[in-house]
Amino acid sequence: MNLHKFSLIVLYSLTVIATLYLAGYGFEYYGLSLQERPHSDLHLAWKPSGFIGQGAGIVGSALMLILLLYSMRKRMRFMQQGWGDIRYWLNYHIWMGITGPVLVIFHTTFKFGGIVAVSFWSMMAVALSGVLGRYIYVQIPRSLSGEELSASELQELEEAYRRQLTSEASGNTKALPILDQFIETNINESKGLMSWLTHDLTATFRYNALKQRLIREAGLSGHDAKHLVNVARRRATLERRVAFLGQARKLLHHWHVFHKPFAIIMIVIMVVHVVVAISLGYTWIF
Amino acid sequence: MPLLWLFILISSSSAFAQLSPGDLSKYHAKLEGLNNCTQCHELRDEVKNAKCLTCHVAIERRISANEGFHSSPEVKTERCAKCHSEHVGRDFELVFWKEGKEKFDHSKTGYKLVGAHTKQDCAKCHISAYQTNAARFDSTTNKARTFLGLSSQCVSCHADEHGEQMTNDCASCHNSEKWLPAEQFSHDKSKYPLTGKHTEVACIKCHKTEQVLETVVGRIPDPNHPLDRSIYQGLNFSSCNGCHKDAHEGKFGPNCSGCHTTESFSVAKMAKDFDHNKTGFPLTGKHVGPDCIKCHTSGKMTDPVAHATCKDCHKDEHRGQFASRKDGGACESCHTVDGYLPARYGISDHEQSKFPLKGSHLAIPCIACHAQTLTDKNGAYAQFAFQDMTCKGCHKDVHRGQLDKYMQTAGCEFCHNVESWRKITFDHATTGFPLVGKHDQNECMSCHARENLGTPEEMIRMAPLARECELCHKDPHRGQFVLDPASDVKIKCSRCHTPDAWKTLTFDHNRDAKWALDGAHQKVACNLCHKPQTDADGAFVKYRPLSSACSDCHGGTSFQKQ
Numbered sequence: 001m002n003l004h005k006f007s008l009i010v011l012y013s014l015t016v017i018a019t020l021y022l023a024g025y026g027f028e029y030y031g032l033s034l035q036e037r038p039h040s041d042l043h044l045a046w047k048p049s050g051f052i053g054q055g056a057g058i059v060g061s062a063l064m065l066i067l068l069l070y071s072m073r074k075r076m077r078f079m080q081q082g083w084g085d086i087r088y089w090l091n092y093h094i095w096m097g098i099t100g101p102v103l104v105i106f107h108t109t110f111k112f113g114g115i116v117a118v119s120f121w122s123m124m125a126v127a128l129s130g131v132l133g134r135y136i137y138v139q140i141p142r143s144l145s146g147e148e149l150s151a152s153e154l155q156e157l158e159e160a161y162r163r164q165l166t167s168e169a170s171g172n173t174k175a176l177p178i179l180d181q182f183i184e185t186n187i188n189e190s191k192g193l194m195s196w197l198t199h200d201l202t203a204t205f206r207y208n209a210l211k212q213r214l215i216r217e218a219g220l221s222g223h224d225a226k227h228l229v230n231v232a233r234r235r236a237t238l239e240r241r242v243a244f245l246g247q248a249r250k251l252l253h254h255w256h257v258f259h260k261p262f263a264i265i266m267i268v269i270m271v272v273h274v275v276v277a278i279s280l281g282y283t284w285i286f
Numbered sequence: 287m288p289l290l291w292l293f294i295l296i297s298s299s300s301a302f303a304q305l306s307p308g309d310l311s312k313y314h315a316k317l318e319g320l321n322n323c324t325q326c327h328e329l330r331d332e333v334k335n336a337k338c339l340t341c342h343v344a345i346e347r348r349i350s351a352n353e354g355f356h357s358s359p360e361v362k363t364e365r366c367a368k369c370h371s372e373h374v375g376r377d378f379e380l381v382f383w384k385e386g387k388e389k390f391d392h393s394k395t396g397y398k399l400v401g402a403h404t405k406q407d408c409a410k411c412h413i414s415a416y417q418t419n420a421a422r423f424d425s426t427t428n429k430a431r432t433f434l435g436l437s438s439q440c441v442s443c444h445a446d447e448h449g450e451q452m453t454n455d456c457a458s459c460h461n462s463e464k465w466l467p468a469e470q471f472s473h474d475k476s477k478y479p480l481t482g483k484h485t486e487v488a489c490i491k492c493h494k495t496e497q498v499l500e501t502v503v504g505r506i507p508d509p510n511h512p513l514d515r516s517i518y519q520g521l522n523f524s525s526c527n528g529c530h531k532d533a534h535e536g537k538f539g540p541n542c543s544g545c546h547t548t549e550s551f552s553v554a555k556m557a558k559d560f561d562h563n564k565t566g567f568p569l570t571g572k573h574v575g576p577d578c579i580k581c582h583t584s585g586k587m588t589d590p591v592a593h594a595t596c597k598d599c600h601k602d603e604h605r606g607q608f609a610s611r612k613d614g615g616a617c618e619s620c621h622t623v624d625g626y627l628p629a630r631y632g633i634s635d636h637e638q639s640k641f642p643l644k645g646s647h648l649a650i651p652c653i654a655c656h657a658q659t660l661t662d663k664n665g666a667y668a669q670f671a672f673q674d675m676t677c678k679g680c681h682k683d684v685h686r687g688q689l690d691k692y693m694q695t696a697g698c699e700f701c702h703n704v705e706s707w708r709k710i711t712f713d714h715a716t717t718g719f720p721l722v723g724k725h726d727q728n729e730c731m732s733c734h735a736r737e738n739l740g741t742p743e744e745m746i747r748m749a750p751l752a753r754e755c756e757l758c759h760k761d762p763h764r765g766q767f768v769l770d771p772a773s774d775v776k777i778k779c780s781r782c783h784t785p786d787a788w789k790t791l792t793f794d795h796n797r798d799a800k801w802a803l804d805g806a807h808q809k810v811a812c813n814l815c816h817k818p819q820t821d822a823d824g825a826f827v828k829y830r831p832l833s834s835a836c837s838d839c840h841g842g843t844s845f846q847k848q
Contacts (some may be wrong), residue, residue, distance in 0.1 A: 034375055038374055044368075276305050278330070279329055280323065280329070281327065
């Protein structure tokens with residue numbers, strides 16, 4: 001495990017712990033109606049301007065400001081060389097894009113009103129679109145450094161998977177046709193983003209069914225069938241991505257158009273919100 | 287394009303309003319809008335109480351005066367916003383009763399609820415009708431909602447049942463538990479402290495009610511339903527007659543308390559200046575002085591006291607011994623109101639009695655005869671009635687029956703009389719032993735000697751007494767005249783002697799002696815023959831026997847000398 005991966009585990013663990021803590025201890029408060037909250041003993045700490053509520057807001061906002069470094073990393077020329085692997089930046093961007101909104105949700109105390117709600121919902125849109133963007137992003141085959149693979153590299157990789165599958169299934173004449181049929185169907189059934197999503201969400205079931213079919217029809221052992229399915233899955237995924245590479249690139253472009261303005265709206269209104277809050281005395285509470 | 291939306295969105299005034307974290311409550315709704323933020327918020331500072339109190343002047347005044355709930359220690363130091371949260375929505379109530387309205391600790395307001403007040407609903411008191419203290423309000427005050435404006439004066443909420451007859455300090459008499467009875471009230475603090483029976487009389491007996499038409503809080507004067515109001519002022523309590531009817535109809539004047547106390551009309555005291563002479567029984571003599579209760583034994587001066595005769599009050603010390611008198615034994619015949627003793631019954635009265643006093647009886651004190659010799663269940667008492675009116679009725683027979691034969695005939699008076707015990711009128715001759723001669727000259731005691739001296743039987747021997755001389759007199763002759771000592775036959779003294787004198791002899795030598803005197807012997811002195819002699823008891827004269835021989839007298843010596 002490299003340091004990058006370890007750091008992500010630690011960070012996501014912190015996110016889970018913080019979420020569980022806030023959800024668990026704040027459950028009683030968040031369960032109260034807005035009218036009841038001021039009368040709760042928890043109100044002082046858990047209200048949006050309270051120690052915990054405002055703390056979550058500050059940390060969440062900070063994370064969402066910090067994650068903009070990723071955008072700068074992509075756009076600023078001086079940051080494009082010698083600033084580390086862009087995939088790592090994305091991973092931290094994603095972590096901040098998840099953790100920030102989670103904390104901000106607790107800052108809102110699940111009360112969504114006023115103009116700051118626009119910021120909130122923009123944040124939600126940005127975050128959710130980020131998830132979607134990440135999905136589209138992975139539909140484009142990339143090198144380990146995150147760079148898109150060239151057409152020849154794709155073709156080479158595709159051939160390698162094909163050979164690996166053929167060689168793995170060479171001992172069984174029944175297996176290979178089944179696998180080829182499965183891969184072809186996989187490509188044929190994939191028509192766009194929604195069908196990709198559907199396929200990927202049901203992938204576990206479908207590959208399990210393929211495994212059972214290999215055992216049943218090709219007479220493979222469970223272990224062999226599983227091994228073959230894994231090889232076939234890599235090939236099927238790659239072939240589908242190659243087949244829809246152009247569409248994915250197009251989607252990713254459109255996604256940027258969607259993701260970026262909401263991010264701007266969110267940031268601007270958040271800044272207004274923070275400025276107003278600070279102006280009215282809700283300053284740093286730590 | 288998205289930036290355009292954003293611009294439109296945040297540049298609209300309504301959007302600016304949306305910067306608010308939530309709607310203000312309806313009470314502060316007029317403060318909505320960005321322009322008003324600083325009405326409550328300090329820039330770059332928290333919401334200060336001073337901002338709140340800028341509008342809520344009434345509260346500010348209360349806090350400055352250190353009065354009311356917001357001046358209580360646990361509230362005064364808090365921020366307004368801690369309790370009165372805002373931006374929680376239009377319908378949010380800014381006043382929050384943490385324990386419920388009914389459990390609010392009203393003592394923090396400076397007016398602790400006690401008694402019946404604790405059982406009342408808040409709205410019972412906190413209504414506009416009772417908000418008499420308008421100085422507690424300000425421009426923000428909503429009279430329908432505010433808890434301010436009430437006065438701690440009872441009459442600010444309660445009708446003045448006394449119609450301003452009393453001060454407004456209701457609590458000096460009443461407590462918060464209930465109107466009646468007025469537990470705190472003490473008549474002692476009034477101008478007329480209650481004593482005696484007055485403490486038991488129902489208030490309304492003195493404090494009558496009158497019907498009044500008067501506006502009180504929550505009540506409109508209604509001639510058909512006038513109020514009954516007790517009268518506390520203007521009562522004439524300086525005189526008992528202010529309330530009480532003069533049972534004596536003015537006979538004893540207006541000063542009832544001279545005789546009566548508040549303990550009871552009937553248990554009256556005798557006033558020092560009470561004129562008993564105005565009654566049917568004027569007090570004189572010893573009747574002046576004793577406690578009234580001595581006669582008015584029931585304790586009630588108004589109870590009739592029989593007073594026709596002394597015996598109506600006084601015990602007959604004589605136990606009816608005088609009942610047979612003509613006046614029935616009326617006390618006043620002998621006694622006066624000036625004292626039981628001395629009785630005015632005098633010697634002259636005694637003269638009229640069955641036993642007039644004579645002689646020594648006049649000199650002795652009454653009690654010598656009328657001693658407390660009688661006894662009944664009530665004790666000893668003096669005897670005035672005597673069955674036996676003779677001397678023996680009173681006097682003891684000191685002779686112990688020796689003289690009964692005389693007393694049977696004439697009683698003690700046979701010898702004695704009332705003049706003096708010692709003046710005896712006894713005729714000794716009646717005894718057969720008349721006193722003659724020297725006997726008549728002697729003290730009786732010479733013969734009647736005392737016997738049994740020092741014993742209960744001591745007495746003077748009166749009878750019988752022997753009549754022989756020698757039983758009283760000593761024989762100086764040494765038994766020379768005893769003829770037969772064996773039979774005690776002797777020559778009686780009276781042969782020679784007489785009672786007149788020892789030496790007055792009736793002796794005749796020629797008659798009474800066997801040796802007659804004749805011749806010269808008649809002229810011879812006796813002692814020439816009867817020579818004095820002496821023995822152990824002294825000198826005596828030798829009378830016999832003498833020798834009749836001449837020579838025994840004349841001898842051989844000169845004859846002449848013999």
